[in-house]
Amino acid sequence: MEDVTFTLILVAMDAVNPTILKTTIEAIPVLTEENFLAWKTQITALFKLGGLKDKIIDGEPALDDVDNTILCAIILAKLLTTTHKNVVTSTNEENAQLLWKSILKRFISNEPLNRARVYNSFASFIFEPSNIEKFITEITHSKDGEDIKPDVLIDHLEIHLNKLRVSEGSKSASIESAMFTSDDTLCSPGYHNPRSKTHIKDNCWKIYPEKKEAYLKKTQGSNMKPKKE
Template identity: 40%
Template sequence: SKNNIVDSNTVDPLSGNNLKPDTTMSKTIEADPMDKLNSVLYKTAIESIPLLTQENYSMWRSRVINLLDLLKIKDVVLTAERQLTSSEELILRTVLAAKIDATVHSNVINHTNKEDGMLIWKSINDYFASTQSANRARVWNNFSLLAYDDSDVNGFITRTRAAIEKMHER
């Protein structure tokens, strides 16, 4: 553990006061191990979130939700049961804006929501997880057109699972 020593037992020779205090005022400051762990977890969670593109919404959403859970704002963001504090909203908005590809950005962030993380979150979900028939048809077509290759069974299974997951998104 790295300790920083802060010593307030100093004498100013220019002040003319050369009386030394009779007690030593030193303090050891130790960083809380949980704070260090949380910093590492936050950094890892943020770095694991890919840029949101047209193809990776499901994985992106899952990783963003993991981060929101770490930040203890997942339920608030998913249910809108209360307003976020200004610092929570800033964190949400910053992460969302930083983790969106430019092509997606223009479709989900605009002048009406650019300063509201909750509205950006809603816009992203509305854009990607639309229940409109055109979106359902696109997801179904992607699923039904998966090509099977005898030499890549694991890849086929992975693509099938991803397609099924997209079908269950709301």
């Protein structure tokens, strides 16, 4: 299939160095669900080499029949079977510009289905508070890294942050509980006793001494008011 395609290209693009053209085509990987960025870079180089880049990317003007046939053959030959099922239809299989548009829609559009696909891939990364550098490396070196939009990244980090807060909250509660015996209801500096029956953690003077000061000032002020005769 590739030999036939290359022969057709040589006929249509006789001004292009055959060796360079052949090398460029062979360098294009088969498009899978994981290597879009590399595939896009290589096949765009072919479009540019043939002087067709702007027409493909802009979608207009229409390609002439020979160029369209050649590019369709190349694109279809460089698709994995599963990827082929997701981007090729009876409408675009004979139109290189529509094929290109369909591929972009599949891999870099902001449509809900595509965002969900990328997010599911991104969600597989494990966030470890003790090894943030590893998490960043996995993201920046992801095969789908080019698809991770800032808003998706923020959403994902917020989920990890919430999990971390819950985890840290549980640890804090465990530490506080361990510090006090079942009979002790008093708090200690910096820690609220969860067994206290007189106040909640948000009002604990041992954690928030400024609240104690505010309370004392308020009560002292009210006691100093002159009594009416």
